[in-house]
Amino acid sequence: MQLSANLSWLYRHLDWNERFEAAAADGFQGAEILLPYDHSPAWYASQLQAAKLELTLINTPIGEGAGRLGWAAVPNAQPQFHEAFDRARAVAQATGCRRIHVMAGYVSGLEQESCLSTLLNNLEHALALAEADDLVLTLEALNRSDMVGYFYHLPEQAIAVLKHFNAPRLRLQFDYYHCVKESLDVPASVAACAPWIGYVQIAGADGRYEPDLTQHGLLEGLSALPTLGYDSWLGCEYQPRGLPSEGLSWCQPLRDRGVLDTARRHNDAAASFQTAGR
Numbered sequence: 001m002q003l004s005a006n007l008s009w010l011y012r013h014l015d016w017n018e019r020f021e022a023a024a025a026d027g028f029q030g031a032e033i034l035l036p037y038d039h040s041p042a043w044y045a046s047q048l049q050a051a052k053l054e055l056t057l058i059n060t061p062i063g064e065g066a067g068r069l070g071w072a073a074v075p076n077a078q079p080q081f082h083e084a085f086d087r088a089r090a091v092a093q094a095t096g097c098r099r100i101h102v103m104a105g106y107v108s109g110l111e112q113e114s115c116l117s118t119l120l121n122n123l124e125h126a127l128a129l130a131e132a133d134d135l136v137l138t139l140e141a142l143n144r145s146d147m148v149g150y151f152y153h154l155p156e157q158a159i160a161v162l163k164h165f166n167a168p169r170l171r172l173q174f175d176y177y178h179c180v181k182e183s184l185d186v187p188a189s190v191a192a193c194a195p196w197i198g199y200v201q202i203a204g205a206d207g208r209y210e211p212d213l214t215q216h217g218l219l220e221g222l223s224a225l226p227t228l229g230y231d232s233w234l235g236c237e238y239q240p241r242g243l244p245s246e247g248l249s250w251c252q253p254l255r256d257r258g259v260l261d262t263a264r265r266h267n268d269a270a271a272s273f274q275t276a277g278r
Contacts, residue, residue, distance in 0.1 A: 001200075001225065001260055003251065004030030004056040006237040009203075010244045020051035026245045030056040032201075032235050037061055037087060041094030048095055055097035056233045057138070057173075057199060060088045062103055069142075070103020072126075073119035073151040075110060081122045089133055099199055101138045101173055102126060108149030115151060120164060130169045138199050140173035143181035153182060155193050162196050171198020176218060177237070180205040186221040194228035203238035210238055210247040213254070223257050234260070 005011075005028040011019040016038070023031055031053045036044050048055055061084040062070050071081035088100045102123065107115045123137070130137050139158040142150045152158050155172060162170055174197045179189050190197075202222070204211040213219040222234070240247045254260045 001231060001234045001254075002029055003260065004028065004032050004054075004233040004235045005244070006032040006034070006201075006235055008032070008034040009237050009239050012239065013243075017047065020047040020053055022244075024051040024053055026248065028053065030054045030233050032057040032237065034059050035061060036091050036095075041091045044091060045094040045096075055095045057099045057101060057235060058088060058091055058097055059101045060084045060103045066106060069106040069147060069150055071105050072102050072122045073104040073107055073115040075114045075118045077105075078118070078122060082125065085122075085126050085129070089129060089135070092135055093133065098134065099136045099138055100130075101140055101199075104139070104151035106149045107151050116161075119151065119161065123161070123165065123170065127165065127167055127169055135169065136198055137170050138173035139170070140175060141178055141182075142175075143178040145181050146178075153178075154184075155179070155189060159193065159196050172196040173199045173201065175201040175203075175237070176211070176216075176221060177201065177203040177205060177208065180216045180218075186217040187224060190221045190224055191228065194225075194230065197225075197228075197230050199233065199235065200225065200230065201235035201237045203236075208238050209241050210250040213250065219253055222254060223259050226259060 005023040005026070007019045007023060011022050014022055020031065031048065033055065036058050060070055062068055063080060066074050067077060067080055071077045071084055091097065092100060104119060126137055139161060141152045141155050141158050144153045155174060158172055162172060172193055174193055176186060179186055202211050205216065211218055251260060
């Protein structure tokens with residue numbers, strides 16, 4: 001695995017036009033951007049190319065009100081979802097990013113069967129486009145403490161949707177942070193979710209700072225990933241206590257175990273299909 005810097009979280013102290021080079025200087029070869037829509041797709045592509053960074057993940061755009069956490073599962077909002085997904089596709093096409101996290105949305109108080117039907121219809125639409133664009137779509141369960149009202153909060157709820165499609169281009173985005181916040185047994189959850197995992201992220205549960213691998217079974221859960229068939233990016237989606245470079249020692253136990261590598265990847269998304277749907 002390799003570390004991918006979430007530019008939206010790690011480098012908040014810098015202007016956006018400085019974050020790419022800062023991540024590269026800190027040794028990152030991959031980068032995530034939550035919502036890369038404040039500039040043109042070409043601008044992001046230029047910044048990534050200059051810093052020699054691979055864009056490993058983006059989210060679909062979010063809105064306000066009912067769409068503040070995305071649109072995919074929000075009934076009667078198919079036009080908003082289609083527009084949002086097309087914007088994400090434009091960024092992916094310009095930058096070479098091969099993964100898009102499809103944000104399901106805030107559905108508190110809405111009829112769940114209607115939300116599920118809407119989500120399935122929207123994903124069917126998105127998967128057809130993902131096939132044409134050679135993209136992988138991810139679904140992520142977000143904990144109830146931080147993301148009140150989100151459509152799913154447990155990995156198995158997202159996996160139920162994945163099973164409906166059983167499509168290699170639709171995978172689980174597994175975030176250790178959200179699992180710990182939901183008081184899940186991390187090593188057991190990783191093992192159960194492994195056949196569906198297409199992307200992994202991490203943060204410390206206490207304050208969403210750098211993770212402490214001695215807690216919550218994190219070291220065991222991360223170390224198991226290669227043996228479970230996952231050998232891709234580990235997204236660093238946390239807010240550093242100080243400068244990002246000063247807190248990167250948290251991952252040294254993973255390097256000591258040979259879980260992290262430093263070789264530059266090529267065509268990573270294509271490689272991910274080798275383990276998809278195991």
